[in-house]
Each structure stands twice: as structure tokens, then as C-alpha cells.
Amino acid sequence: MSITEPTARPIGDIDRALAAFTILLGEDAVITDPQELLAFRDPFTYRESDQWDASACVMPTSTEQVSAVVKIANEHGVPLWTFSQGRNNTYGGPAPRVPGSVIVNLRNMNRVVEINEELAYAVVEPGVRWFDLFDALEEAGGKLWTSIPDLGWGSVIGNSSEYGRGYTPYGDHAENICGLEVVLPTGEIVRTGMGGMIGSQSAHIYKHAFGPQLQGLFQSSGLGIITRMGYWLQRRPEAYASCWLSFRGDEALAASIDLMRELMLDGTVTNYPVVLHGVELDADGNPSFSPEKDLWLVRFALYGRPEIVDANWVACERLFGAVPGMSLRRRVYAGDDRTSHAGHEDRVMAGIPDMDILDLFQSVYGEDTAHLDFSPVGPLRGADVVETAHLMRGLYEKTRERFFSGLMLSPRSVIHISTMFFDPHDEKQTTAVYENYSAMLAVMRDRGYPVYRTNLQHMDAVAAQFDFNDNALLRLNERIKDALDPNGIMQPGKSGVWARRYRETAQ
Numbered sequence: 001m002s003i004t005e006p007t008a009r010p011i012g013d014i015d016r017a018l019a020a021f022t023i024l025l026g027e028d029a030v031i032t033d034p035q036e037l038l039a040f041r042d043p044f045t046y047r048e049s050d051q052w053d054a055s056a057c058v059m060p061t062s063t064e065q066v067s068a069v070v071k072i073a074n075e076h077g078v079p080l081w082t083f084s085q086g087r088n089n090t091y092g093g094p095a096p097r098v099p100g101s102v103i104v105n106l107r108n109m110n111r112v113v114e115i116n117e118e119l120a121y122a123v124v125e126p127g128v129r130w131f132d133l134f135d136a137l138e139e140a141g142g143k144l145w146t147s148i149p150d151l152g153w154g155s156v157i158g159n160s161s162e163y164g165r166g167y168t169p170y171g172d173h174a175e176n177i178c179g180l181e182v183v184l185p186t187g188e189i190v191r192t193g194m195g196g197m198i199g200s201q202s203a204h205i206y207k208h209a210f211g212p213q214l215q216g217l218f219q220s221s222g223l224g225i226i227t228r229m230g231y232w233l234q235r236r237p238e239a240y241a242s243c244w245l246s247f248r249g250d251e252a253l254a255a256s257i258d259l260m261r262e263l264m265l266d267g268t269v270t271n272y273p274v275v276l277h278g279v280e281l282d283a284d285g286n287p288s289f290s291p292e293k294d295l296w297l298v299r300f301a302l303y304g305r306p307e308i309v310d311a312n313w314v315a316c317e318r319l320f321g322a323v324p325g326m327s328l329r330r331r332v333y334a335g336d337d338r339t340s341h342a343g344h345e346d347r348v349m350a351g352i353p354d355m356d357i358l359d360l361f362q363s364v365y366g367e368d369t370a371h372l373d374f375s376p377v378g379p380l381r382g383a384d385v386v387e388t389a390h391l392m393r394g395l396y397e398k399t400r401e402r403f404f405s406g407l408m409l410s411p412r413s414v415i416h417i418s419t420m421f422f423d424p425h426d427e428k429q430t431t432a433v434y435e436n437y438s439a440m441l442a443v444m445r446d447r448g449y450p451v452y453r454t455n456l457q458h459m460d461a462v463a464a465q466f467d468f469n470d471n472a473l474l475r476l477n478e479r480i481k482d483a484l485d486p487n488g489i490m491q492p493g494k495s496g497v498w499a500r501r502y503r504e505t506a507q
């Protein structure tokens with residue numbers, strides 16, 4: 001069993017592989033210049049470190065080219081690392097887990113293949129960004145909304161396959177995936193679920209499969225390269241209300257969490273709310289950091305016919321109004337209004353992408369501000385949330401670095417995201433932040449809160465935390481990895497899973 005990080009990393013015959021990639025894709029689609037490759041470093045690690053540098057970057061434009069790239073990698077034993085837009089900042093950015101890997105950059109596969117307004121789904125290639133999907137939906141008639149993360153520059157496939165989160169009723173992005181086309185580690189092309197039939201009418205409208213559902217195998221796993229994905233979308237509501245609660249203190253926090261859980265479970269609140277600490281809003285709803293004020297903000301939304309939105313708002317006012325110290329407000333928009341929203345917070349819950357939140361984040365250490373997000377998952381119970389918030393704040397106080405918390409709520413669980421800021425040009429500070437993350441992992445493991453997504457440095461440590469029955473889950477993942485990826489070329493080390501040749505080298 002390999003729960004320790006392999007030390008030696010075989011990278012195969014890179015020169016022959018590069019020659020074959022160039023014949024396949026052309027010189028312009030194969031980057032080997034070290035200066036140009038700097039663009040694929042993780043911007044949120046120490047900037048001078050070459051620890052995660054790739055040896056090359058290839059840019060296929062079709063599924064067939066991706067398949068041919070994978071076959072070449074197998075022939076020459078060269079590890080590949082894939083990204084769709086490569087904006088996975090705070091979870092590794094575009095950088096590979098194994099230094100010397102060849103990056104498969106899918107930005108040039110960027111077609112919105114299909115929009116089905118009637119059945120409310122789209123089919124996208126990996127390079128399609130949230131900005132692109134939004135534009136395509138508006139051009140198609142505007143009857144569909146996509147959920148989006150806070151930044152519009154990422155890809156629909158990269159974010160959703162990593163269990164990314166947005167803030168509309170379709171905010172659990174992995175839940176929207178219906179039907180994948182995948183290039184396996186051997187280069188074979190498969191379509192999952194109902195899409196496995198030629199001419200299938202049901203590839204992107206029915207989520208189950210005949211037999212085992214394999215779609216999940218290709219999410220956050222490094223077991224294949226997704227080249228196409230069906231994605232479910234929300235019907236444009238007639239009305240949308242962006243709603244805010246603000247309060248101070250533990251009692252109000254616990255009460256608001258318990259109440260919000262009930263409102264989500266009974267269907268009054270259908271989106272994915274967030275709870276922010278250390279953030280203040282001006283009159284237009286624009287946020288700024290104010291960690292010294294013990295202020296909590298809850299952002300949620302209501303959608304539907306105007307009568308329903310109004311009725312649900314009245315219920316929220318009544319229920320939250322009964323909790324001492326709550327202040328509540330809302331702004332209402334027509335569903336077909338895509339331009340007049342007051343700020344990022346109102347846009348993001350309506351699926352309108354922007355990059356505005358970067359201004360806020362860059363207010364800490366300037367343009368290059370980096371941050372490390374720590375993302376353990378726990379139960380959505382007021383008392384637990386208060387206790388966890390105190391625990392995490394205590395851990396941050398030790399480093400004295402600046403941070404803020406954003407709790408991402410689902411009806412039963414909460415992701416306790418805390419964001420620790422640092423200057424990536426400062427090696428000492430960067431090291432301290434990553435070390436603190438390791439300490440936090442240990443504390444939250446004792447609490448029984450697993451992490452749902454992590455950075456390159458901590459993938460092995462997080463995988464090792466799933467320790468039921470002597471890490472049976474990791475051993476199962478390794479068996480699947482060995483079966484699908486016999487030469488161990490596909491994203492080695494992704495999510496802490498190493499193919500046999502890396503495990504053997506580590507012995």
C-alpha cells in the first residue's frame with residue numbers, strides 16, 4: 001500500500017515523445033520553451049520554485065488528437081497531466097503533480113457542441129469557459145441559466161469534474177453532468193451511460209446507465225481525459241431575489257444555520273447559500289474585508305414565479321425575523337434582466353459570470369496575491385458550525401496570516417472553506433501557510449471532517465486520511481488505476497492515487 005509519496009518519478013523517453021507529438025499536432029501546438037512553460041506553474045506556490053514544472057505542453061484540437069497523444073505517451077512511458085482551462089488556482093492551478101509531465105492543454109477544444117433549450121441541457125468541450133457558455137445560452141434565446149463559480153474564466157468541465165460549486169439551484173456542478181466522452185489511459189474513446197449507443201437520443205437527458213454508472217470514475221480521478229460533457233441547465237425563472245442576512249455572534253450563527261437547513265430541506269430556499277465571515281458590504285452590495293469586525297453575512301436567493309418568490313420571502317422574513325439580531329434585505333430582478341445587477345454578489349446567484357472578486361482578493365498583497373483554501377466537509381448543524389468556526393479561527397491565529405471564511409451550504413452538509421492569503425514571492429511566508437494547512441488537516445481529521453478537494457502538495461496526505469479498514473479505499477483506487485492505466489501515464493498522483501510503476505519505484 002502506498003500512502004507515502006513516491007520519491008523517484010519515471011518520466012520515460014521524453015525526446016521521442018516530443019518528436020511524435022510535433023508530427024501529430026504541428027510545432028505551434030507543442031510548447032517546450034522553458035520561458036513559455038512558466039505560464040503553467042501554479043501561481044499560488046512560491047513563484048521561484050521549479051518543483052512542479054512540466055517538460056512540455058501539447059494542445060490538441062479534437063478527441064482523435066487527444067487519443068493519439070495518449071497513445072504516444074504510452075509508447076514512450078511519458079506521464080501526462082490534463083487541464084481544460086488550467087485556472088484551478090488554490091487547488092494546483094495548471095501545474096502537474098509529477099514534475100517533467102507533459103501537459104495536455106485543452107483550451108483550443110472550445111466548442112459549445114449543442115444547446116437544447118427545450119430539454120434544458122448543453123454539450124460542451126473542455127475549453128468552454130463559463131463566460132462562453134453564458135454567451136452561447138444568451139445567443140440561443142436566454143431561456144436557460146447555467147450555474148457558475150465566482151470567477152468566469154474557468155472551464156465548465158474542469159470545475160464540474162472537480163466537484164466545483166456555484167450558487168444557483170444548479171450549484172452542485174458535478175450533479176449537472178450527464179453523459180461524458182472520455183479518452184481512456186490507453187487511448188480508447190468511450191461514451192458513458194446512455195451515450196454508449198450510436199445515435200442515442202438519451203445520452204444527455206437520462207443520468208443512469210445500463211449496468212454500472214461509470215461517469216463518476218472520471219471525476220477528479222486522473223483515469224481519463226474528458227473530451228465532451230452533457231450539462232444540465234436551469235430554466236430561466238420569471239423572478240429572482242438576491243437575499244442577505246447579517247448578524248453578529250455565535251448564537252445567531254447557530255440559529256441561522258439550523259433555520260437555513262430547514263428552509264433548504266423543505267424547498268423554500270433552493271440555491272446553494274454561502275455564509276461569509278470578515279466581509280462587509282457597502283450600500284451597493286460590494287464586499288470588502290473587515291476581519292476585525294465579528295460580522296457574519298449569509299447570501300441566498302429565491303427563484304420562480306413572482307408570486308412564489310414573494311411568498312417565500314415573506315416566510316424568510318417571518319422565520320429569520322424571529323431570531324434576535326438578524327437584519328434581512330433583498331433585491332429583486334426579472335429573470336430576463338441580465339444587465340442591471342447591482343454587483344458581483346447579485347450576478348453570481350443569477351449565473352452571470354465576471355472576474356470582479358479578484359479585485360477584492362488582490363486588495364491583500366497586490367496583483368500577485370495568492371491564497372490557500374482549506375475545504376473540510378461537515379454536518380449542517382448550527383452547534384457544529386459554531387464549534388468548527390472557533391477551531392479553525394484558532395488555527396489561523398497561530399500563523400497570524402490574514403484569512404477569511406466562506407461556508408458553502410448544502411441541505412445536509414457544509415464545506416468550511418477558509419482562505420489563507422500570502423505573498424507567493426515570499427518563500428518563508430508561503431512555506432508557513434502550506435505547513436499550517438498540514439496542521440489543520442490533522443485537527444479536522446480528528447474531528448471526522450474529510451477534505452473534498454486539495455492542492456498538489458497535500459493530495460497524498462488527504463488520500464491517506466481515508467483510513468477505514470487500513471486504507472481499503474485507496475487500495476481499491478490503485479487497483480482500478482492499474483487496470484485502466486497499465487503504463488501509469490495518466491495524471492499520476494492525481495487525488496493521491498499512484499499507478500504501480502510509481503509505487504514500485506518508491507519501494
Ligand SMILES: Cc1cc2nc3c(=O)[nH]c(=O)nc-3n(C[C@H](O)[C@H](O)[C@H](O)COP(=O)(O)OP(=O)(O)OC[C@H]3O[C@@H](n4cnc5c(N)ncnc54)[C@H](O)[C@@H]3O)c2cc1C
Nearest residue numbers: 084085086087088089149150154155158159164165225226
Ligand atoms: C478567487 C477564486 C475564487 C474561486 N471561486 C470558486 C468557486 O466559487 N467555486 C469553485 O468551485 N471553485 C472556485 N475556485 C477554484 C478554481 O479556481 C475553480 O474551480 C476553477 O474553475 C477551476 O479551474 P478550471 O475550470 O480551469 O479547471 P482546470 O484547471 O482546467 O481543471 C482542474 C483539474 O481537473 C482535472 N481536469 C480538467 N480538465 C479535465 C479533463 N478534460 N479531463 C480529465 N480531467 C480534467 C485536472 O486534474 C485539472 O487539474 C476559485 C478560485 C479562486 C482563485
